[in-house]
Amino acid sequence: MASPDSFLDVEQRNRLPTLFEVLSRRTLAPVDLFSFYIYMRDQQRSVDYLDFWLDVSQHMSLCRHYVRELRRSVLVATPDIERADSKRSSAMLENLENLGDIPLVEAGPSRLQSNEKDRDADHRLSAFLRSEGATSSHSPQNSIGSQSAYQTRSNDQQPRPSDGTRNGDSNSPGHTVARNDIRASAEKILYTYLLPGSEREIILPETMVSTIINLIEDDNRDDPEVFDPAKDYVFQAMERDAFPGFLQAKALGNLVPLSIIARLAFALISFGGGFWGAFYVVLRNKPRDIRCWVILPFAVAAYFIVSYQYKIDPAMAFIGYSEYTFMNWAPIREPYVRKLLNKRALVTAAIAFLTAAALSILFIFVPGTML
Structure with missing residues (x-):
């Protein structure tokens, strides 16, 4: 002990x-x-x-x-x-x-x-x-x-x-x-x-x-x-x-491999839905208040693709939890690891926000064409 x-x-x-x-x-x-x-x-x-x-x-x-x-x-x-x-x-x-x-x-x-x-x-x-x-x-x-x-x-x-x-x-x-x-x-x-x-x-x-x-x-x-x-x-x-792989997985991330793969799948599905909706509203020349709905799938897709890339869930890191096994979360008690994960979560959340914002702005303000 x-x-x-x-x-x-x-x-x-x-x-x-x-x-x-x-x-x-x-x-x-x-x-x-x-x-x-x-x-x-x-x-x-x-x-x-x-x-x-x-x-x-x-x-x-x-x-x-x-x-x-x-x-x-x-x-x-x-x-x-x-x-x-x-x-x-x-x-x-x-x-x-x-x-x-x-x-x-x-x-x-x-x-x-x-x-x-x-x-x-x-x-x-x-x-x-x-x-x-x-x-x-x-x-x-x-x-x-x-x-x-x-x-x-x-x-x-x-x-x-x-x-x-x-x-x-x-x-x-x-x-x-x-x-x-x-x-x-x-x-x-x-x-x-x-x-x-x-x-x-x-x-x-x-x-x-x-x-x-x-x-x-x-x-x-x-x-x-x-x-x-x-x-x-x-x-x-x-x-x-x-x-070294253990520290990479637990001190620099808070997800297990199965959860990481699941997030990639959700990101691809969300990106597919977001691009389909974005091209639809552009090609149908929908007004901008309707185009704003493309923010939702792009935000979800950006969040999950960043979680996949950096092997960290920013929201769970901010509240102080790490994944032991698939969908089994436990509190982060090591002080230095918690500070490290909070910094990485802040960076990954910012990347996800900028990605979602760039895609949304692109399809909201691009000129429409009625086909």
């Missing part, structure tokens, strides 16, 4: 958001994660990449919750005398204390983690899970390694919160995340998106996929660093191929 500070940043941000800000839920409609999910599903037709990102982010959150709860339970439940007597307890406590306080923030691509402290914290988290996994029993008999055990989400399902919490069995009271949950989460990602022939397989470099498969199945790893190369690759692909 986005923190209150992130919403303060929204008010101060005088620019379009970045992809990472959208994925980490730091933006508002119509450039929020929900809008991006719909765009990837309906227009880009590559929602599996976004689902992979969300599942890997949830896996990182799951690991962070697990380590935080483990650290808390060990510190509270282990008496000082037992810590001193037990070498294993002492070693675990030392490892947990070295981790420090794990922040519950959205995990981003490693190349965007400019803060050395954050990179180091994620590295120590993965190292701890690897060391703990080496002492755990993840034999083939105990592993949840059955591809049929996982149900994939349909394309109509919406993004889930990535807090990573779930109910599971644990030997420690009060735990909401068990160690097996982390293993199951890693295997679910593997069997859903990465194994060749899987139902929602995403296209990644073959060497990258082979490395991840070996790390999970052969080395029994389930720490977040296993998916870092694939996560960075998917992020760069979305940033390069999908995100």
Whole structure:
């Protein structure tokens, strides 16, 4: 979930958001994660990449919750005398204390983690899970390694919160995340998106996929660093191929493709009716008060043809609404996007007005001829 500070940043941000800000839920409609999910599903037709990102982010959150709860339970439940007597307890406590306080923030691509402290914290988290996994029993008999055990989400399902919490069995009271949950989460990602022939397989470099498969199945790893190369690759692909089109559609316009095509059809019909009526009143030498009626079809035609050309409905932009799906409108809440759309709506409305006025004046004042 986005923190209150992130919403303060929204008010101060005088620019379009970045992809990472959208994925980490730091933006508002119509450039929020929900809008991006719909765009990837309906227009880009590559929602599996976004689902992979969300599942890997949830896996990182799951690991962070697990380590935080483990650290808390060990510190509270282990008496000082037992810590001193037990070498294993002492070693675990030392490892947990070295981790420090794990922040519950959205995990981003490693190349965007400019803060050395954050990179180091994620590295120590993965190292701890690897060391703990080496002492755990993840034999083939105990592993949840059955591809049929996982149900994939349909394309109509919406993004889930990535807090990573779930109910599971644990030997420690009060735990909401068990160690097996982390293993199951890693295997679910593997069997859903990465194994060749899987139902929602995403296209990644073959060497990258082979490395991840070996790390999970052969080395029994389930720490977040296993998916870092694939996560960075998917992020760069979305940033390069999908995100510019998303900003073009949502920050510079407020219509979906089906609505845009419908407006083109209405514009052509209105232009046809307007020109038919205009030539009729001119060729029949009708008086100017009757010719003024040609303003109506030309105004409608100009409005819709400009909406088609610039992919924006000026009237809906002025009242602060953007189209999510066909004829499904929602308020524009991102301040900078609203200002941007208002400026574009003003320009497009002026173009529509001038087009309609020019055509109307032409046919109203042109000399008539009686045929």
